[in-house]
Amino acid sequence: MILYSMIDSGNCYKPRLLMAKLGLAFTTVEVSSHTGDTRKADFVAKNPNAMVPLLELDDGRRLAESNAILLYLAEGTRLLPADKYERGLAYQWLFFEQYSHEPYIAVRKALLTFPERAADATPERLAVTLERGNKALGVMNTYLENNAFFAGRTFSIADIALYAYTHTAEQGGFQLDAYPAVVAWLGRVEADPGHVPIEWVG
Structure with a gap:
């Protein structure tokens, strides 16, 4: 591939x-x-x-x-739940990530770190992405206060999807210390077997 x-x-x-x-x-x-x-x-x-x-x-x-x-x-691996409800949860969080999380957390980081995006980093846009990104982190934190992972009791692709931009959120000005359940979850994700950093290319 x-x-x-x-x-x-x-x-x-x-x-x-x-x-x-x-x-x-x-x-x-x-x-x-x-x-x-x-x-x-x-x-x-x-x-x-x-x-x-x-x-x-x-x-x-x-x-x-x-x-x-x-x-x-x-498909067919441990990382996509076989249980119908848990699979539905995986879909739920995948959609959440692309609609309520990535457009604010990822975009704010890009506005602040990529030179070609600097012209788009208006005070208004930075304020909106900060507010809505913090809302997404708050939703995640509330859920993780009672759940170890996002789609059932074990690690899944829902966690991969949300980890990708959450673990670098501080580069976009988000204070992860305000979300202790999210911080603890990041540690669990990184402890799952086979973890590699963002710089890894195969």
């Missing part, structure tokens, strides 16, 4: 982390939005949405969107 990926993207980290845990062989091809690589014709021909990650399977078929890739790769 080939994973078209960007080293500093949490969305691209998700499938790399999953594939490390599952021991799957793959090749990483760096395609950076910082340099315009995702908008070049040869990549757009592969993914018309001009975004990474993009997974190319051994038979040449391709799959985009980080959480769709997680669901595909985790």
Whole structure:
């Protein structure tokens, strides 16, 4: 398999982390939005949405969107719950991550750390992303006060999806110490077998 990926993207980290845990062989091809690589014709021909990650399977078929890739790769493994309700919880938190979490926590970090995004870092946008990102962290903290993981009693792709941008949230100005249950959960995620850091590319 080939994973078209960007080293500093949490969305691209998700499938790399999953594939490390599952021991799957793959090749990483760096395609950076910082340099315009995702908008070049040869990549757009592969993914018309001009975004990474993009997974190319051994038979040449391709799959985009980080959480769709997680669901595909985790099928039949310990990381996608077999129980119907717990699987529903995994879906719930995957949707939460892309709708209520990533657009604020990840975007605020990008606004503050990527030079090409500096012009978009208006006071108003920074305020909104801080407020809504803290709301997402609060929702997570409340849930984790009574649950070790997000989809049942064991680690799953729901945890991978939420870990990717939460563990670097302080780079976006979020104070994780205000969310002790989230901090404890981050430790449990990192203790799960096969964990690799965001810099790992296979």
